[in-house]
Amino acid sequence: xxxxxxxxxxxxxxxxxxxxxxxxxxxxxxxxxxxxxxxxxxxxxxxxxxxxxxxxxxxxxxxxxxxxxxxxxxxxxxxxxxxxxxxxxxxxxxxxxxxxxxxxxxxxxxxxxxxxxxxxxxxxxxxxxxxxxxxxxxxxxxxxxxxxxxxxxxxxxxxxxxxxxxxxxxxxxxxxxxxxxxxxxxxxxxxxxxxxxxxxxxxxxxxxxxxxxxxxxxxxxxxxxxxxxxxxxxxxxxxxxxxxxxxxxxxxxxxxxxxxxxxxxxxxxxxxxxxxxxxxxxxxxxxxxxxxxxxxxxxxxxxxxxxxxxxxxxxxxxxxxxxxxxxx
Numbered sequence: 001x002x003x004x005x006x007x008x009x010x011x012x013x014x015x016x017x018x019x020x021x022x023x024x025x026x027x028x029x030x031x032x033x034x035x036x037x038x039x040x041x042x043x044x045x046x047x048x049x050x051x052x053x054x055x056x057x058x059x060x061x062x063x064x065x066x067x068x069x070x071x072x073x074x075x076x077x078x079x080x081x082x083x084x085x086x087x088x089x090x091x092x093x094x095x096x097x098x099x100x101x102x103x104x105x106x107x108x109x110x111x112x113x114x115x116x117x118x119x120x121x122x123x124x125x126x127x128x129x130x131x132x133x134x135x136x137x138x139x140x141x142x143x144x145x146x147x148x149x150x151x152x153x154x155x156x157x158x159x160x161x162x163x164x165x166x167x168x169x170x171x172x173x174x175x176x177x178x179x180x181x182x183x184x185x186x187x188x189x190x191x192x193x194x195x196x197x198x199x200x201x202x203x204x205x206x207x208x209x210x211x212x213x214x215x216x217x218x219x220x221x222x223x224x225x226x227x228x229x230x231x232x233x234x235x236x237x238x239x240x241x242x243x244x245x246x247x248x249x250x251x252x253x254x255x256x257x258x259x260x261x262x263x264x265x266x267x268x269x270x271x272x273x274x275x276x277x278x279x280x281x282x283x284x285x286x287x288x289x290x291x292x293x294x295x296x297x298x299x300x301x302x303x304x305x306x307x308x309x310x311x312x313x314x315x316x317x318x319x320x321x322x323x324x325x326x327x328x
């Protein structure tokens with residue numbers, strides 16, 4: 001079996017490659033255009049997966065049609081896991097067209113490639129909890145609930161979902177859309193909250209904590225370890241194929257930004273200096289919280305690890321001993 005994974009030089013993609021190498025005997029084709037977020041092939045080199053005979057790595061922009069030579073090198077694939085995307089909300093606000101090009105047009109190009117695959121079992125579109133918009137306390141979004149994106153990133157991921165569903169309906173491509181909440185783990189980009197807060201605390205600097213405009217309600221997120229996400233993806237593949245389906249990958253732990261900063265400081269055994277800020281002063285589409293209903297996955301027999309505190313401490317300490325990944 002052969003699986004093509006886009007964005008596999010990125011944070012989540014590299015964890016998925018590692019997991020599939022350990023838990024399958026499949027060939028893995030990596031497609032990545034090596035933007036600033038990828039650190040080149042360093043993430044795959046970090047665990048030496050880059051050198052595995054089962055992994056083939058190609059630098060290509062999936063927002064453009066694959067050249068014939070690249071298609072020949074890839075060959076027929078059984079699965080396409082489309083993880084590659086622009087993902088930083090703040091960047092989507094300053095340059096939204098980049099997100100449309102990568103996340104919407106790029107998804108359409110990958111679906112065009114999928115149409116050419118004679119042995120394709122599943123096209124998996126990796127999506128986000130942000131497509132549903134902010135969740136009130138007690139509100140949990142089911143996988144097929146209506147979308148209410150509040151920023152260009154969320155809108156581009158929502159559009160990508162609609163494109164995948166349209167191709168499934170029109171061209172009979174077997175599509176599975178997976179929503180996920182905030183992912184953390186080793187080798188995450190330093191612009192994300194956990195590595196950023198780790199760097200600031202190590203340097204004795206102040207951590208900015210997002211809150212509402214009255215600085216009373218602190219923003220929170222559900223967090224899930226990257227290896228758990230990879231486990232969920234393989235679980236779904238094993239249960240498939242799905243003709244036209246959406247699923248939520250659940251996370252068990254909701255953590256507000258101040259609590260998260262405190263947990264990071266505890267793991268580092270250092271004091272926390274922080275300030276509450278209203279991010280909407282410079283960003284007019286900040287959502288306080290998101291929430292996914294992952295009941296279906298849990299009933300099907302998959303659930304995330306329950307040792308969140310141990311996972312987080314391990315990740316924070318990994319960054320502490322690998323400061324080059326903090327941009328330090």
